[in-house]
Amino acid sequence: MANLEAAPAAPPPSLLPPRATADGTHRRLLEEALALFGQWGFNGVSVREIAKASGIRASSVYGHLESKEQLLFQLAIVGHEEHHDALRHALLEAGAEPVDQITRLVRAHVWFHATYPLLARVCNRELNALGPESQERVMAVRHQSEQLILDVIERGIRLGAFDVPQPWLAYAAIGSMGIRVAEWWGQLDFSVDAVADAYADYAVRLLVGNR
Amino acid sequence: MANLEAAPAAPPPSLLPPRATADGTHRRLLEEALALFGQWGFNGVSVREIAKASGIRASSVYGHLESKEQLLFQLAIVGHEEHHDALRHALLEAGAEPVDQITRLVRAHVWFHATYPLLARVCNRELNALGPESQERVMAVRHQSEQLILDVIERGIRLGAFDVPQPWLAYAAIGSMGIRVAEWWGQLDFSVDAVADAYADYAVRLLVGNR
């Protein structure tokens, strides 16, 4: 089932999805900040380092942004929205069959974490460096994505297609598999499709059980 | 299969496993550092904050430790060794049956991440704040644990008990489920046994397939 058109497009050369509309120096700052935050964490990187990587001085950063935290916030929002959209579009192309729905959801979930691993890492570990209101804005998107997956699982159980006693635990397990892809991606050379196919299969096995 | 003796013991009140032999102020420092690192990350916490939480001044920390990084190193080593021992003992009590082996491994894996979630978090996100040689010492333990699980999966495939084409991907998926428990533990009130049982079941389903 490794088709060529299910995922939005071929892997882009950029660390950021096309959704990030910033251009010029602003874009450059976002990309370099992402690379550095992804490796060293938000608090492990200084504004001066981000600026140097972008070819400007630290003070010039503030002509494009209000603060270092805003840099993280923009990355987190872009990442979460891209992920949420990927899930929504996956569901849109699925039929009414729970197995098909979960297969496409997991494939999209894995696709995101393998295509934008640095962005996914930042989204998953640096959120509590955000102020409370920024954090809530991001978490709102996150909860929507969670609900998308949870709804499919619960409906599948109701229809008798899935057989798990605790839907949320199954959601957590399936979500975890994909999230962690962003941590090891690049160290081994699987293709996105190979991992997406395998994990979608795992998810179905997990939900359907040995019958 | 929620028995009372498979896991090493009842959940301890401490954030650190009994394996951490440090006592007095040293122990206090380790525990407070763990609590702070677990929430804010290594670079998000200052030595002065750790000292204040431990009831001493920053300068007094250096009568017990050589550096802030050593604090992280000791936590990382203790965490990885506790995890590795949990896996080894789980295998020791398992029979030759791959399903039994993977069940006990996953239960131990989940037990660790649910019992010491802060320690697990630090072990999983802060490792690259370590110097190269400290990092290698920790990764050596980590690779042993990985091999423990991978061996069981590969043997299970060879014996025909498991049916997965790429053992490493199955390992990554199963490992991920457990690791992420440390991230959400405490927000919902599952018992350790409930999660361990569910995830062990998921792992078996994932490996055995729908036959």
Add this chain to the structure above:
DNA sequence: CGCCGGGAAACTAACGGTCGTTCGGACGAT
């Protein structure tokens, strides 16, 4: 064409504060 004003974007310098760590001395128990 040369000249000018304006605005964006970069620069240097510096602010107050915090960082990890060191030093020398004081205290209390052995």
Add this chain to the structure above:
DNA sequence: ATCGTCCGAACGACCGTTAGTTTCCCGGCG
């Protein structure tokens, strides 16, 4: 008297951010 522990003070480096200035391009006008 010695040792382990803690303290206050301080070190140099670096932090995020601001202020003021320079550079440069570009459109309008003589």
